[in-house]
Amino acid sequence: MAGRVRRSWDKHKYAWGMVIPVVLVLGVLVGYPLYRGVYLSFTDANEQNVAATIGALQVPDSFSFVGLRNYVDVLFGPNTKFWSVLGRTVVWTISCVFFHYTIGLGLAVLLNRQLRGRSVYRVLLILPWAVPTFVSSFAWKLILARDNGIVNHVLGNLGLGTFDWLGNDTLAFLSVIAINIWVGVPFNMVALLGGLQAIPAELYEAAEVDGASPWQRFWHITFPGLRTVSATIILLGVIWSFNLFAIIFLVTRGGPGDATQILVTYAFSAAFEGIRDYAVAATYGILILCVLVGYALVYRRALRSSGEVW
Amino acid sequence: MSSSTYRKRGERSPAASALLHVILLGASFIAVFPVLWVLIISLRPGFAGSSEVHVFEASSFDNYEYVVAKTKFLAWFGNSISVAFFTTIFGIFLSATAGYALSRFRFPGHRSLMWTFLVTQMFPVAILIVPLYNLMNRLGWVNTHTSLVFAYCTVTVPFCTWMLKGYFDAIPAEIDEAGRVDGLTPVGTFWRLILPLARPGIAVTAFYSFLQAWGEVAYATAFITSDDKKTLAVGLQTFVTQFKQEWGYLAAASILITIPAGLVFFFAQRHLVAGLTAGGTKG
Numbered sequence: 104m105a106g107r108v109r110r111s112w113d114k115h116k117y118a119w120g121m122v123i124p125v126v127l128v129l130g131v132l133v134g135y136p137l138y139r140g141v142y143l144s145f146t147d148a149n150e151q152n153v154a155a156t157i158g159a160l161q162v163p164d165s166f167s168f169v170g171l172r173n174y175v176d177v178l179f180g181p182n183t184k185f186w187s188v189l190g191r192t193v194v195w196t197i198s199c200v201f202f203h204y205t206i207g208l209g210l211a212v213l214l215n216r217q218l219r220g221r222s223v224y225r226v227l228l229i230l231p232w233a234v235p236t237f238v239s240s241f242a243w244k245l246i247l248a249r250d251n252g253i254v255n256h257v258l259g260n261l262g263l264g265t266f267d268w269l270g271n272d273t274l275a276f277l278s279v280i281a282i283n284i285w286v287g288v289p290f291n292m293v294a295l296l297g298g299l300q301a302i303p304a305e306l307y308e309a310a311e312v313d314g315a316s317p318w319q320r321f322w323h324i325t326f327p328g329l330r331t332v333s334a335t336i337i338l339l340g341v342i343w344s345f346n347l348f349a350i351i352f353l354v355t356r357g358g359p360g361d362a363t364q365i366l367v368t369y370a371f372s373a374a375f376e377g378i379r380d381y382a383v384a385a386t387y388g389i390l391i392l393c394v395l396v397g398y399a400l401v402y403r404r405a406l407r408s409s410g411e412v413w
Numbered sequence: 414m415s416s417s418t419y420r421k422r423g424e425r426s427p428a429a430s431a432l433l434h435v436i437l438l439g440a441s442f443i444a445v446f447p448v449l450w451v452l453i454i455s456l457r458p459g460f461a462g463s464s465e466v467h468v469f470e471a472s473s474f475d476n477y478e479y480v481v482a483k484t485k486f487l488a489w490f491g492n493s494i495s496v497a498f499f500t501t502i503f504g505i506f507l508s509a510t511a512g513y514a515l516s517r518f519r520f521p522g523h524r525s526l527m528w529t530f531l532v533t534q535m536f537p538v539a540i541l542i543v544p545l546y547n548l549m550n551r552l553g554w555v556n557t558h559t560s561l562v563f564a565y566c567t568v569t570v571p572f573c574t575w576m577l578k579g580y581f582d583a584i585p586a587e588i589d590e591a592g593r594v595d596g597l598t599p600v601g602t603f604w605r606l607i608l609p610l611a612r613p614g615i616a617v618t619a620f621y622s623f624l625q626a627w628g629e630v631a632y633a634t635a636f637i638t639s640d641d642k643k644t645l646a647v648g649l650q651t652f653v654t655q656f657k658q659e660w661g662y663l664a665a666a667s668i669l670i671t672i673p674a675g676l677v678f679f680f681a682q683r684h685l686v687a688g689l690t691a692g693g694t695k696g
Contacts, residue, residue: 111521117599118518122526125511125570132567133533136544143543153547213437218430226679227441233678234448235628237646238667241653242447245454245660253450285443342535349630353650374543375635381543388540395535 143385144173150379166382173386184361184369185390192345192365195280199344200337202284207291207336212325214292215299225296232289240353243282244269272362275355279363283350287343291336298332299325338402342395366391448671455664476665486666488641489648492558496644497626499562504569504622505615511570512577513603517589533571541567546635556638564632569622576621580614581607620681627674645670 112119148166177185214225231239246253247268255265269275306324315323348367351357357364357372364372366387374384425433458475480486514520515527545564546555554560584607592602608615633647640648645666652663 115518115520118514118520119522121510121514121600121603122522125507125574126526128507128566129529129533129570132545132563133536133541136541136548136567137536139544139547140540154551210437210440213433216425216433218433218437220434224437224441228437228444229679230444230448230675233675234671235624235646235674237628237630237649238451238671239447241649241663241667242451245664246447246450285447289444339534346535349628349646352630352634370540371542371631371635374546381547384543385540388543392536392540396532399531399535 140385140388143382144389145170146382147172148381148385150381153381169382173382174390177383177386177390184364185387188361188364188366188369189394191276191363192367195276195283195365196341196344198280199283199287199347200340203287203291203340203344204333204337206284206288208295208329210288210292211295211299212321214296228292229289231285232293236286236349237353239286240282240350243278243285244354247278269355270359272359275359275363279351279354282354283344283347286350287340291340294332294336295329298329302328334406338399341398341402345395346391451664451667454660455668457661476661477669480662480665480669484652484662484666485640485643485648486645486669489643489645490670492642492648493627493644493646496558496561496565497623499558500565500569500626501619501622503562504566504573505619507566507570508573508577508618509608509611509615510603511574513581513607515574516578516581517586517599530571530575533567534575536567542631542635545632549636555636556642558642560636561626561629561632561644564636565622565626565629568629569625573618573622576618577611577614580611584610617681620677624674624678 145168146166147169148164152164152166154162154164177183210228214221214228218224234242247255249255249265249267249270252268254268259265266274268278302324306328307320310320310324345365346367347365348371351363351365351368352371355363357368361369370384370387370391373380373387455476456473458473511526515523541564545560545567549555549557549560549563588606588610589599589602592606593599597605628646629644630646633644634650637643637647640651643651649663649666649670652659652666
């Protein structure tokens with residue numbers, strides 16, 4: 104046994120030596136908090152009973168173990184918002200990823216043609232991606248503001264009435280979705296444009312010789328040719344949208360009421376607003392992780408069965 | 414077949430061309446407008462609560478002067494720069510070595526490490542933020558920039574490793590072999606031959622880390638409490654609170670932040686996507 108470990112070490116020492124720093128750092132910064140998070144979710148920890156250093160004073164932990172109580176409360180408790188927030192998170196994720204992908208694909212196909220001013224269009228269309236998130240959130244708040252926002256100003260002048268874009272439950276939710284679509288389309292567009300340019304031109308020439316219509320060419324050459332790129336950006340898109348924090352937090356803070364809370368922002372507000380309920384926030388965190396890992400496993404299996412690499 | 418009856422790929426009727434341009438112009442307008450609007454507001458002195466905005470009014474740089482001279486903008490700017498800089502350096506060092514090992518060696522733990530990096534991508538801020546906050550609190554690091562650098566590494570390291578692996582995969586293995594024939598150790602090969610070749614990839618991942626740290630909101634909001642230590646993402650929020658709404662200042666500050674980030678971004682973005690999708694598809 105010891106000999107085998109030794110031989111294995113000799114053979115792989117460089118590889119292991121090079122990954123050890125990452126494993127250590129991630130172990131401390133991700134592994135430990137994850138372990139701690141799981142542990143906290145089984146306790147009644149909040150800001151009053153968690154260890155802290157106040158000046159020179161060391162206050163020890165005084166919270167206690169409560170078993171599965173948080174999970175039962177969050178999943179089945181009478182006042183739980185988990186299911187409604189989860190539902191909203193799913194709607195949010197699907198709408199964002201769907202429009203990111205379809206609009207991104209549409210623009211990529213248009214940009215992939217011979218056309219005057221193509222590079223100018225390309226730069227203009229990528230712009231939203233270059234803007235830091237907190238700046239774009241602020242820009243949209245300004246545009247959608249009820250009293251002096253440009254959207255209401257224009258609508259008012261056209262006699263269409265004004266709307267409380269960020270103050271009405273439904274409108275606020277639609278608004279944050281639209282903002283995130285605006286933010287995310289450029290990445291999808293550029294990735295798909297790269298994918299389009301990697302499809303060999305001979306395929307199209309052969310299809311033309313065979314008399315395929317543009318639609319047939321798109322459906323039988325372009326779309327399959329984009330499969331690997333699409334698989335990656337959809338996987339990442341779902342994970343990123345599901346966990347997206349900054350836009351909702353900066354634009355609506357999850358409000359009005361809880362109308363735009365998704366799981367991540369909801370957990371954050373439990374942890375850092377009002378009485379800091381660390382245990383419930385941790386429980387939400389673990390549940391979010393379970394949903395996403397489940398998704399990734401299903402996704403990977405689907406990719407494998409259709410013959411993808413991983 | 415004559416070209417008048419058969420239109421080849423890439424040829425269009427004038428009407429189709431016009432439609433194409435109309436769609437692209439419309440999309441470009443939507444893409445650019447919000448930023449343009451912030452620019453316009455930033456040049457409007459005293460835009461606070463007036464119900465109308467006159468676009469072609471005389472403009473001035475008053476907001477910019479005020480933001481730079483009379484607020485903590487420059488301090489926040491410096492904080493953001495230093496946090497982003499150290500996140501980048503630390504993150505690149507870690508992810509380059511790991512990315513190379515994952516690209517070149519098949520070792521026990523290889524697959525599970527790749528899988529771990531993917532799962533780490535899924536960690537919502539919500540799950541790590543409380544334990545990390547408690548950890549930092551225990552270490553006495555709350556309200557320090559060190560806490561932010563470490564927190565950001567939880568996001569950037571797995572992602573950059575993934576991306577850099579894609580870049581290293583694209584460098585032919587013959588180069589490693591040549592290095593070994595010349596008597597270099599794997600580490601020497603990595604350091605002397607591969608790293609210089611992967612410089613564009615390193616540059617792009619460095620830029621990604623920088624942007625990530627530059628725009629992060631959640632950790633920065635939770636970990637930093639004193640005004641002097643805030644990063645831009647947090648500091649700017651203080652311009653618009655329940656009690657005062659200084660939209661003009663916020664707009665000016667936003668433009669000042671966007672210009673440098675945007676410029677560098679346009680040089681990096683093409684490679685950014687190539688590396689990302691390469692890392693993702695060649696698991």
